Each structure stands twice: as structure tokens, then as C-alpha cells.
Amino acid sequence: MSAASYYNLTTYRxxxxxxxxxxxxxISTMPDWPTLSVYYYAIEISTDCCVMRSCLSAEKL
Structure with missing residues (x-):
């Protein structure tokens, strides 16, 4: 639940x-609610900075 939904600022969930x-x-446990879409990523380290690569995989739980 978002803060906007909690304070009745939106009806979108x-x-x-x-x-x-x-x-x-x-991940040791996942909640029953809300449904989570988990995306796994790797960090590429260079001498200049850290760059987040595109998501490697998506898992709908």
C-alpha cells in the first residue's frame, strides 16, 4: 500500500x-500480500563509478 492510498489521496492500487x-x-521469506515482482541485478565496477546493468532476470512471486 502506498502512502497516497493510505491517506485516501488515490484509489489506485x-x-x-x-x-x-x-x-x-x-530471499528467506516473501509476504502473502502485497504481491512482489523481484528483479535481480548485477553491479559492474569500474575505476570511474558503479553502474547498474540492466536487470538480469525477473521472477513473479
Whole structure:
């Protein structure tokens, strides 16, 4: 639930919430509600800066 929905500023409720985590991260438990769309990503490290690569995979849970 978003803050806008909580304070009755909108009636829109998304079907799922998008979450991006590092590819090596582990998820121990997932909530029953709200539905989460988990996206895994890798960080490319260079001498100039860190750049987030495009999402490697998506998993609808």
C-alpha cells in the first residue's frame, strides 16, 4: 500500500510492487500480500563509478 492510498489521496492500487535486489542476495521469506515482482541485478565496477546493468532476470512471486 502506498502512502497516497493510505491517506485516501488515490484509489489506485498496483497489482504488484517491483523490488530490485543484487543477484547474489537471498530471499528467506516473501509476504502473502502485497504481491512482489523481484528483479535481480548485477553491479559492474569500474575505476570511474558503479553502474547498474540492466536487470538480469525477473521472477513473479
Amino acid at each position: 498496483p497489482d504488484s510492487i517491483d523490488v530490485a535486489i543484487q543477484r547474489k542476495a537471498k
